[in-house]
Amino acid sequence: MRTPLRIGMVGGGQGAFIGAVHRMAMALDGDFALVAGCFSSDPANTRSTAASLGIAPERAYASFEAMAAAEALLPEAQRIHAVSIVTPNHVHAAPAQLFLASGFHVICDKPLCASLAEGETLAAAVARSGKQFALTHNYTGYPMVREARELVHSGALGTLRKVYAEYLQGWLSSDLESSGQKQAAWRTDPARSGPVGALGDIGTHAFNLLEHVSGLRVEQLHAVLHTFVPGRRLDDDDMVLLRFGGGASGVLCSSQVCFGRENGLSLRLFGTKGALEWQQENPNQLQWTQADGTLKVLTRGGATTSAAARSLTRIPTGHPEGYLEGFANIYRAFARSIRGESDIDAAFPTVHDGLRGLRFIDSCLKSSAASAWHPLA
């Protein structure tokens, strides 16, 4: 008889966005039971969040340190297997290292940390721990993103030449952070977000997606990080020219001041004999221009989709899946890795993807400051 893995959560109290997403994603397949948490630095918030989630009061902890310590002392049949970290960026590294050191698997929101140095320390900690570490670059969990990756790797596009990645939002077009909106407040605060705003929040998603799907590696970049909204302390708009190993080139744009755009992440790849386009807001489709020049619209679960893509779907084609299912695919793969189910497709983004994202941020900062091309190691 299969029982769910027990999991705890750090962050995700009332008023948060991404914590609730993680909880729905982990619930969908019954792989996890959420049994513990430190949901906020405010103990009252933690207690009420725990109550609303049916978590026993004694496992609603006042600090993540207390949680790690107490859970480690519980009998094996009760203590958590893993922890989900959904705090602002500056509170990723410390709990992640502590829980790893305490013997727990970790799944953590992106970006990995608030600085490259922190990230490198954390990557070393993951290596030492022997535990699973997943980073929720959730967009790689979409079935048609996987399908795109399979098509590229199969050679269907020939040699890649051009990549256009963009992630455009409009919700920070005005000075929302001054209104007390929590999401806006921490994402535009260097103390909590780290040295970048839009670039870390969404640009790293686009970067991860493009390298994941294309298999290309950025070698040089020229970034322009800019802040449009007066008074804002972090970039809210980025343009990055890219040169890849092998000769391809591209453009990555991330912006949170593109008025009216909701969650406009898209990827377009052009090769010597084919092209692909995927848009996050219409995620069940993938547009494939074939070698004869005709456009095929592939649908999630469709007759010709790959086994890899189909392994990430739950319901028949035509019944739309969305953001939560893509997110849940990361959790499901994480669960399978914890269970040691190595015979299935257990790929998920790891600490190495996280480090790569931090190096991308670092390189963009240096390029933008110098107004010049900069390498990405």
Added chain:
Amino acid sequence: MRTPLRIGMVGGGQGAFIGAVHRMAMALDGDFALVAGCFSSDPANTRSTAASLGIAPERAYASFEAMAAAEALLPEAQRIHAVSIVTPNHVHAAPAQLFLASGFHVICDKPLCASLAEGETLAAAVARSGKQFALTHNYTGYPMVREARELVHSGALGTLRKVYAEYLQGWLSSDLESSGQKQAAWRTDPARSGPVGALGDIGTHAFNLLEHVSGLRVEQLHAVLHTFVPGRRLDDDDMVLLRFGGGASGVLCSSQVCFGRENGLSLRLFGTKGALEWQQENPNQLQWTQADGTLKVLTRGGATTSAAARSLTRIPTGHPEGYLEGFANIYRAFARSIRGESDIDAAFPTVHDGLRGLRFIDSCLKSSAASAWHPLA
């Protein structure tokens, strides 16, 4: 501290489609814990399904009768609050009546039953029982369907004149039932589906959707039920002309032989001063032609959407929701009704919607046989 409601399931063993959908839908919000089930008429299937779902072996029942009897005898703190019935159509009425009579709430897949007579008996049983009864016409759970309904009721379209509803699929374009495919087999078998095929399987969804959104009532119809695939014993294609009270008219088409169509449910409404269009395969959008003739594309969670529609969303606009979330909205409303949370929007399809669907089927059968218009009471 909030604890999940305990629920059991009838049907949904390995090889079934809709059972897994119900389980994901009930899991999403943590409102239900699935603790018991009779998943199949084959006890081995029931046992293995139960094991895969983490259900205790002693609550994996050999028959729904055994389940109802045993659960009723459990202490209140252990026994189920409700049962989910996800069997083929001919096994809806009996378990529903038994569980209601045994004191349990019931949520049941559609169509309500295999015959109008059965449905009327069941509706009486629901009334007698005082228990909640939900019917999973899940498409009414989509936020933008709710938004459409709100717009119609607000008068934004003026007086409705024309309604076009269609539900086109292609998966039964060939004789799939002869291949041993389980879904095709029971859905084309009069003994398990009842007197209609496509009309019951998908036509009733379209019918429910159009009456739900438009607020109109069909008074007369002219149906053509047809079977295209040789040897098939139930209709696989339907065309129905509609006359509504108040003078509007429309067309409803449901077909499972529209080659290549995946799950093409759509609704278009035209009034004296506005129009709406919604397509299930792109459910996060609603197209509204305003009184000045311009087209506005409303998005789920967008700035101008109604409170009612927003109450059915979980994540921000631009992060696509899909089929499972719409389904989960039915389960969430059902849970709220069970808990007596009457201060929130607890609307869900009931046995009356189910009866209405059976009357629609009955009227279509009579119209088609007579090749003439027939009333729908």
Added chain:
Amino acid sequence: MRTPLRIGMVGGGQGAFIGAVHRMAMALDGDFALVAGCFSSDPANTRSTAASLGIAPERAYASFEAMAAAEALLPEAQRIHAVSIVTPNHVHAAPAQLFLASGFHVICDKPLCASLAEGETLAAAVARSGKQFALTHNYTGYPMVREARELVHSGALGTLRKVYAEYLQGWLSSDLESSGQKQAAWRTDPARSGPVGALGDIGTHAFNLLEHVSGLRVEQLHAVLHTFVPGRRLDDDDMVLLRFGGGASGVLCSSQVCFGRENGLSLRLFGTKGALEWQQENPNQLQWTQADGTLKVLTRGGATTSAAARSLTRIPTGHPEGYLEGFANIYRAFARSIRGESDIDAAFPTVHDGLRGLRFIDSCLKSSAASAWHPLA
């Protein structure tokens, strides 16, 4: 040296819509020079229209009878080769017959005439005359409509089962004819339009398109003709169920009260191994569901389009063509027929298509009156 064919026009004075369309369509390829006309029953309108078009005053005629007589007396090197008839429906038959009898080719707007009896007389006149007669069912001139026809005829769809044709407009949602709008006035006036409104104006286009593309013939139909706008004397909304020879069935809807719809003509065909969809408002694309279930989006001029479709395009793919080019294809084919250029694809709709449309109207009227199925011979 190639010189343009000389053409005259009956109808199309100031305030008309379709006359200007015919003039642009005939101008596009330089096949015709417009040198004469009786543009209106109002001689002043005829004179000013002629002047604005650079037509010599002596060839601006007070009546079509005067025009036919005078042109026939001109030297062959000056007189017109053909006449274009763009009057309201009730003034098609008389000038057409007169010009044919006077030795001129005729191209005429649709529907053919205001009654089936008139149409049969005209068809006989065409046969007697030995002259070319083209009917501007212009939508068959679109390249991707031709491509659809080629695909059907090639067997790419297998045996056709279902056809959905619709033509929805909204411009007559209100009582526009009372405002003095000329187009609305004559199109809703039985004396000028004949016995039907929307069915003749747009329903016949949809009917012609579906038979043209599918190669099917309607054998039985059940029509519901209805008038929504109070005081209007002709139908403004039609629903027609169709049975074709060979067992296919379908639905044709034409309406001019579908609020906000501009010129929503579309065609969908489903066969045993493929499907096609075309929409007039996006005419450069054709959606083809192939036998393996995947959707291919064919574009006008694209690599895989047929020679027949390519013969109807003027500019490269990606440079949108529209309504006028489709219309011009009818004129170009008409010109080629007049010139006897039989080695090229000179297909255009003829008097037989017009007669078929009148029979469709006649059958719909009888079916709607009887509320019963009626044959279409």
Added chain:
Amino acid sequence: MRTPLRIGMVGGGQGAFIGAVHRMAMALDGDFALVAGCFSSDPANTRSTAASLGIAPERAYASFEAMAAAEALLPEAQRIHAVSIVTPNHVHAAPAQLFLASGFHVICDKPLCASLAEGETLAAAVARSGKQFALTHNYTGYPMVREARELVHSGALGTLRKVYAEYLQGWLSSDLESSGQKQAAWRTDPARSGPVGALGDIGTHAFNLLEHVSGLRVEQLHAVLHTFVPGRRLDDDDMVLLRFGGGASGVLCSSQVCFGRENGLSLRLFGTKGALEWQQENPNQLQWTQADGTLKVLTRGGATTSAAARSLTRIPTGHPEGYLEGFANIYRAFARSIRGESDIDAAFPTVHDGLRGLRFIDSCLKSSAASAWHPLA
């Protein structure tokens, strides 16, 4: 009585693409009669082209010099009013200057010339001549481009922040010029195209479009011009970062190696309170995100479109217009200017737009060579 303006053509012989487009564009409204031409450097081609167009043999000239001389000697009632220059880029300046000096109005294809120096000389010649000079940046002739410009100028978008312009084609993905394809041959030949390939051919269109619509002026740019196809001598792919006066920024990409893309010109503008998107391949629509965050889809000729945009349409909304009509709008405005019809909207791109494009090319070349930002005066 209105008579057409007489026009001659330089270039556009058999095998050319854009010459035929110009001829259809000028024919559409009857404003011009093509009566003379030097269609090719090959006299046989000129003669046969002239014959196929119904041009008198004596006005089919062996050289543009001969044409200018002979036409100037004709009586005023016979000689051309204007000349249309549709040769490859290196043969724009000389005939333009000669015809201007000979007293003729000129309409010329883009880019203006093959070098900035040539362009400046030509601009001076235009100023001296007192004649009309139009440059066929035809995309500004689309009605919904005009609508976009009107909306920006009305303040509907607030202050512009971001502009994304792209023009992606795929037809030069392979070494087509080696196959003898004429279009590919001259467009990739520095001797005929000038110092840039894709940037001049399509990048200047995108640049003109973005400045025309936005009203912004590029002040600084960072360009990367690249050649992907081995052996090709001019750029086939460009990426340009842009900084505008007033603080806006943007990206312009032009490429002819984006496999499968047909004619993918698009423009997206984001301001402080609104956004616009227009795509050339779907030119009858304009997507406007309004200040309240909702998306409105404006259609050509729709109820709320501006008078300026409506002045560029010929047929009712829903009847698609395309590339040729946009092109024809440039010709119509040119004709009106020649006729001195100053009471109407006679805007068309001029020699100043052409010079601006040449300066853009020049600045991109210098930026790309230096791998650094460069001013655009």
